[in-house]
């Protein structure tokens with residue numbers, strides 16, 4: 001038998017042809033496997049770099065269509081996001097320069113569309129994190145993956161004003177399968193005549209398996225909002241962050257006072273007749289806290305299991321715990337956990353260790369968690385008495401005692 005030819009040498013006339021073909025085949029197989037391995041490593045590395053903090057781009061299913069698949073599960077019925085979501089997350093690799101970070105208004109909300117045009121929606125609203133990523137994925141991955149599309153929201157934070165809605169949205173955006181508009185669109189209360197196409201255009205791009213979200217706290221008390229949202233999609237999931245209505249009223253007043261320091265005192269606005277203890281329920285700061293009454297309207301259009309009530313108090317005390325419930329409700333994998341938060345002593349609130357898009361620690365702006373003026377104790381007690389029956393009814397309707405009545 002002829003001795004084996006040195007590696008890489010050409011087959012000799014004495015070497016059988018089949019052996020030479022086999023050797024070439026082996027060589028090609030090795031190259032193929034090496035290329036696959038290199039590509040896999042690159043992709044994995046990108047994903048590792050992005051960690052739990054995510055950025056841009058998405059795609060998805062046809063919004064507004066009936067039974068928008070992935071969200072079809074009810075409250076206690078988590079639906080797993082398709083495996084494709086993992087692949088899609090490759091698009092969220094950072095960092096790419098964000099086009100234009102949204103500016104903050106003085107009330108702490110993200111500035112409206114003149115600051116962040118609809119087409120650029122989706123930046124971390126109110127983050128102030130100074131973070132930067134764009135919607136353009138880097139070359140190779142962009143070629144391999146599609147860029148997603150704009151969808152109508154499948155889940156909306158509908159209220160309540162001053163309940164902790166910004167905190168909930170900012171915390172949720174840490175999730176790689178959540179994409180949200182930064183600013184409040186106010187579509188179902190102020191801009192409904194602009195039409196669903198206009199509304200959809202405000203949304204960030206999402207990929208299949210990602211949820212599009214927005215928050216506009218005034219929807220909860222807008223008479224037309226339940227029917228309008230149901231007309232968009234009866235499968236829409238609704239989140240309501242509720243907070244002790246008395247504290248909420250004071251918070252609401254504090255916000256107005258910060259813009260118009262000359263308004264009358266809280267004590268005088270809260271009563272139609274203070275001596276008689278007659279509470280002015282027409283005052284919006286009081287009215288919004290009548291949760292049971294507002295909820296009745298929503299339940300005429302949505303089944304109870306499509307609403308989730310988030311405790312504003314627990315969102316401060318135990319954000320990860322409350323976010324766990326929210327992720328289950330939205331059918332999301334539980335990714336946001338204790339390790340995403342730290343308690344900032346100066347702010348007096350939980351903050352994110354890594355904000356969406358920046359990877360840096362991030363607390364909400366100075367208009368969130370500001371000190372309240374001192375309110376007469378007797379007035380507060382009267383308001384507690386006033387709200388008690390409404391709160392009890394609300395506990396019954398939601399099946400949860402939020403503990404506002406001591």
Ligand SMILES: Nc1ncnc2c1ncn2[C@@H]1O[C@H](COP(=O)(O)OS(=O)(=O)O)[C@@H](OP(=O)(O)O)[C@H]1O
Pocket residue numbers: 160161162163164165166167217250251252254312315316349350351363364367368369370
């Ligand atoms: N983590 C964290 N950081 C800062 N603030 C937090 C946080 N979690 C909840 N909150 C509470 O959120 C309250 C503001 O609620 P909203 O974001 O719903 O307000 S708004 O309706 O959008 O204006 C705000 O109310 P005030 O304390 O009255 O300012 C906060 O108490």
